[in-house]
Amino acid sequence: MKRPFFYLIASFWLLQLGAVAQKARPQSEDDFYQIRTIPIPENIELEVGGLAVLPDGRLGVSTRRGEIWLVDNPYMLGGSSPFFSRYAAGLHEVLGLAYRDGAFYCTQRGELTKLTDTDGDGRADVFAPVHRFDLSGNYHEYAYGPIFDKNGDMFVTLNVAWVGYGDGLGKWHGWLLKIKPNGEMSPIATGLRSPAGFTINSANDVFYAENQGDWVGSGRVTHLEKGDFAGNAGGLNWTKEPGSPLTLTKADLKAVDTGAPMHEAAKQLPQIKLPCVWFPHTLMGISTSDILEDTTRGAFGPFAGQYFVADQGHSKIMRMSLEKVKGKYQGACYPFREGFASGLLRLRWGLDGSLFGGMTSRGWASTGKAPYALQRLVWSGKTPFEIKAITAKPDGFEVEFTLPADQKTLQNTMNYQISGFTYKYQSEYGSPIINQQICAIKGAVVSGDRTKVRLVVDGLREGYIHELKISNVQTDQGAGLLHNVGYYTLNNLPEGEKAVLTASQMAHQHAMPKTAAKMPVKAGAKPSEVKSAKRITKMPASWGQPDQVLTVGTRPNLNYSVKEMQVKAGSKVKLVFNNNDDMTHNLVIVKPNAAAAVGKLAENMGLESSGLDYVPNSALVLFHTKLLQPNGSEAIYFLAPTEPGTYTYVCTYPGHASVMQGVLKVTK
């Protein structure tokens, strides 16, 4: 009963506001999509691994600690509290949960299990193994799912182990598997590294989200079909087994481990499946997790038919639009909603078209600081002014907006910037951005209803990600875009007619946008080639020898092995940094109390960040190493600050700075 009343007040207030001024405060995500927190009782550690919405309105939640909880009234109707009851316990790391015909299905680390409550007391009493997974015992052998397809078969994904690189030690690890309700298993596709999120869309197609790592330059979403190889070598251990739908081997892959872009490698090895959408690392998120198609038919806003993709490390939800070009899925990603309480792992639709988010951050650091959380994202009913979708045209892109825009700002080609880039395909961990090139915009054609603009673009490259940034485009009321960027993965340029531009549709200046001039990193520059006086890797000849040698390593969960070091003011210091972790890290020495500010600067560096080792150009930064791969090492030389005090060393790799720090005491 409270909602209509609230709307009445809200709309009255908005009317008043509109009368006073058109341009009030800038709009925020919260004006359109509100996060509601579902309170978790104090004695429950709800590290969410899986979510399942029950037809009766309850929510099933599985946890990394091996429990399954039933949440009554998760919508908190009438302001009343939800009620938690424990359905099952003693399971092993339940990272996926589904509900079907009165039973729960979940993945434990070693098994797909069916759980039923036969006596109706609200607790599972039959735990039936459906299919068992082979395990080597490595900590990184996570299992996810199941997701049911249209035929009632289940799909699960199995992580590769981590042994300094990803390896499929247990049988079928690194694979997408199909499992029938009777337990019969067929391997479908491999090349999966860390497939924490996957989905089956309304066309019965499987998509999975991948995390940056070895053979994976950046997060990405890939459409998986039988026999596909999605890129990571680990699962190829099992392609000689009976039932494997492909024969590719690790030896075959060696030939393409050159650091050339993935689409080049795919020309040599056609089994390589290209991602349909890349999620550029740190520009969108840092660890893609769940994917969910918007099947709400408008109950969740103007994005029906598109997809929402969660990011665990950035505690946010991104958006993805897909189209089929030359028979293959490709499309774009966009920012959508940030600010969730913990690391978002699971997304599920509520019965009312709101979106449940299940979260955990233990060992997997996230922007949202809570160790775990359960929240619900609710559409306010207002349409945000957003890039609705970017689609490919034979000679450029068409951009559709959620609302009609002002003709003059839409028409102005100076309001659009397009830049293409990609990543290395390599066995090394991650990748810098490579081959970046600005595209010239030759003209803009605005649709009659002013909701679309077709951009005619020079310099598009197949296989590349294209960043499209929009500035100054406004609605008739003067509202700017809530988010002004999208990244389109252009695997294929479509066939079709090219646009014919009239004089008024052509760009006034055919020149490159001004930003081209200030591109800091040359295409293809290696991070380590970037020279900086703050990173001296050869001992200065005049030193003779250093006064002090410091050695620091890394430990799991974003830790330096040494948390405090001491140096004498002005002394000659050699610092050796060894990265023993399974992620990339750097070590940046900053001025006293500057770690948070430098971390923030690093996160906002944009396209050039990876080329600069995520070290911002700032006076707050004193000395730094390069970004080290797992098992990498570097020594730097510097003169300790002459001013005694408490300095900080921090990893500025996005998402790490708030946690990964140590203290450098400079004494007299």
Ligand SMILES: [Cu+2]
């Ligand atoms: Cu780090």
